[in-house]
Amino acid sequence: MSQESAPQEPTHHAPVNAPLNFLSRGQVGQAAGPRRVSSQIQREVMQLILDRKLRAGAPLPTEAELMGALGVSRNSVREALKALQALDIVEIRHGYGTYVGQASLTPLVDGLTFRTLAQQGDDSGALALGDILQVREVLEEGLIRRVVGVLSDAELDRLEGVVTRMEEAGRAGVPFPELDREFHELMYASLGNALVPQLLGAFWTVYRRVAGVRGWTDDPTPDVTVRRHRDIVVALRARDVEGAQRAMAVHFRGIEARAAQESRGVG
Amino acid sequence: MSQESAPQEPTHHAPVNAPLNFLSRGQVGQAAGPRRVSSQIQREVMQLILDRKLRAGAPLPTEAELMGALGVSRNSVREALKALQALDIVEIRHGYGTYVGQASLTPLVDGLTFRTLAQQGDDSGALALGDILQVREVLEEGLIRRVVGVLSDAELDRLEGVVTRMEEAGRAGVPFPELDREFHELMYASLGNALVPQLLGAFWTVYRRVAGVRGWTDDPTPDVTVRRHRDIVVALRARDVEGAQRAMAVHFRGIEARAAQESRGVG
């Protein structure tokens, strides 16, 4: 290993990283210099998925077929597929084949987790866990207002069921992080917005992972957590918009207080 | 190419895609079967960045050095680095070296753009442009309330300057998408939340890219757009929380109306 520490910025003239420009070079085009073979293959595969309207799980050509069809080496094909795999745009199953991926928010989770863990020597522009929490809070406080009117009684019953299970787990002394996640995802399902639950789930997962790496203990006051969630359900059932938002805000105050306390304990 | 259309779900027993588990297998550990060499290298490189506290732009070991240090082939190293490059965790410069990346939200932009473009045959769970717009709207309506109290007069002047430049561009018949982006990013800079401007910028970019691919025309009523932004600045200057949120809501009503209109035009 050369290049020890000394985080010196390189000259950095061209921040090139040309990702997916889609129709930037013609449809499946070969007109006018394809810059990097590997990047070109990435675009070709994505364009192939779009053109054939393939859904998640649909089979993609094998590596050998892509080699022949695009006239490139196996190495280039594999590097391109690895990059698309990291974006969850394709899914590679060893010994079986390559398939269209879910295009989930897994890359966001990975990236945010990495950035949050890397900011210990906190400098400008660094990402703190509090930033993620604040975004979650703003989102959920705004979303709960829009969901009060559309939540059905059946959905409210399901929410209350989750709270009940939380209570049971709390009495048994068992942590219930998954129930918390389920509660928040369930609440916004009726919005019919496919992005909302995934985005909230992504932030939630980042929080949990970072907390895990930092060795934070499990919820020290599960009874309080249960009560906060029950308050939310009560306000939702009463169709009380302001009350619901307030209950959500209180819930997040608790989360933030805990995070701040743990940070003090470590720092 | 075999495997034509027929988007049939495969058996799909194991949804394996083991990404970055961080300390899942010991620190830099090799204890107990490292499943995939390439994935293992990804984790090693990330752990190296964390351990050495390297900042964005810092040089990483060359491919040859990684080969020697980890005892793997160059192909495996390259595949791992390609995956990390897709996540913007490393930056590869041809003929020069590999560096720590910005860990930006580029992967999110790519993924959301891809998903939105792929959902033309709209089925369940598909991601629509309206979903992204709604998240932006909820975020900005909540954020503007929190920013009213902390915005300095200098920042308000800068915001008004952007609106003025919008007005000039509009009079000259020049579209001003970048000024719109600048306005929204500038507004939340004083929050000190590193995630907020990047997340909003990501959603904004996805919207613009999808609109571009779909061939939507530029803003047909730039004067209205300018007025909406000016209304926001006026409310902010008056420290009018409710008015600011209302102005932001009106702004988004306009965007949604335009998107709906364009969608009807195509569909």
Added chain:
DNA sequence: TTCTATTTGTACGTATGTATA
């Protein structure tokens, strides 16, 4: 400017591990 060393990009061949049928 030209040359050179370093480093990444692409290609080919071969062997092995893995999952499906």
Added chain:
DNA sequence: TTATACATACGTACAAATAGA
């Protein structure tokens, strides 16, 4: 269990790009 298809990994060679002498 066997056979087949496919991804995984390694090694080598050469091409292309960059920085610096």
